[in-house]
Amino acid sequence: MQTKTKNNHIGRKISRIRELRGMKQETLAEELGISQQAVSNIENSEKVDDAKLEEIAKALGVTKEGIENFSEEAILNIIGNTYHVDNSSAVNYGCTFNPLDKLIDAYEENKKLYERLLQAEKDKVDYLEKLVK
Template identity: 40%
Template sequence: MEKTIKIGPNIKFIRNLKGFKQEAVAQELGISQAEYSLIENSNFVDDQIIFQIAQIFNVTPDVIKEFNENQAFYSIENKIDNTAIHENAHGIHQVFSPVEKVIELYERLLASEREKIEILKNQNNL
């Protein structure tokens, strides 16, 4: 009997491992949190969406598509700062900091708002 791969739950599991909130991933994708929730509850997800989500999570699309816990832990650990898993480690040491992602998103939002202010100033000077 063939095992059915459910892509949405794989995405959810990896998102939780990486420490992302649904809202943050949805914002990166340019969709609402409700739309993103539908993705995580879907058995099948479009390859383009999988690719975009993989980029956000800093994993390969194959990690999402061919989900395997051991492969996911190994890939996530190695993608985050190219840090190898140590043989004597008691579990996975996750270097990823969700705070860094929030700061990055905030800085992008702030830059966007500054651009809007400059455009409005230039329009008022005309």
């Protein structure tokens, strides 16, 4: 006994593309001007008419053919064949400054500010002493 594969179930493809795009059914429904239940019905449908499929494709940011030819295996193959880690690249994603230098600079600036504040208080005390005499 053979089981029929549901490889060409357009509704499931729409659902999966929507999920991969990080879109909720409500959002897709708003884009299409229909209810969330209507989107659910579309995603459960094996076939969708061409005009509606064009609208859905536009809302999802893909082509109609992209939906029709969508397959999880193809996506995984593309990712597997194009993603690689190259640790030998000259790009440095670390800090471009030494955090300790920044901390020392802040400490020095704070120290100077404190000394100016202290001098201002001394000047104020001197001025008040002159007024009292």
